[in-house]
Amino acid sequence: MLGMPNNPQEEGYYQRYGRVLFVEADGLFVSRQGKGKRAKEDKILTVHEGWKRNGSRIEFVNQRHYVHEGKGEVWEGFEEFLINEYAYDPCRAIGSIPRGA
Template sequence: KGKRAKEDKILTVHEGWKRHGSQIEFVNQRHYVHEGKREVWEGFEEFLMNEYAYDPCRDLLVINGDGAPWITA
């Protein structure tokens, strides 16, 4: 009682999408599963830098979510 449930944070990354009739397919879809005590966005940014040579000063990152507090923060 009074404890909050543990929530796994899994982020999906893709490089665009293709339409197949009425269906949409993500291009090069990958997943990042957050582990550890640091902030999810710090780990995710490191994942992007390692996997995609992401540069936050150069590259555009679009974030979409369900409005959960950890996303909107």
């Protein structure tokens, strides 16, 4: 990756590659026009490194989106996205699923 530090010892590494990433996943149900065409659910995942106050609003820090394309598993494609964008290490992952999900 050009211009991106790969070593935690380098200055600015943890500014872009946060130690904690928050992931939110959802689906968008899209109807298609035309006779006999079935509706489709697009998988959309949001990644951010936390949040901060901006006046009375809250905004995510370094928010990025991943839209799954293709027929493969969404989580495999998303993991590749995390490895490329955030120097993600799958061996250090901790997951949490809210009860309402």
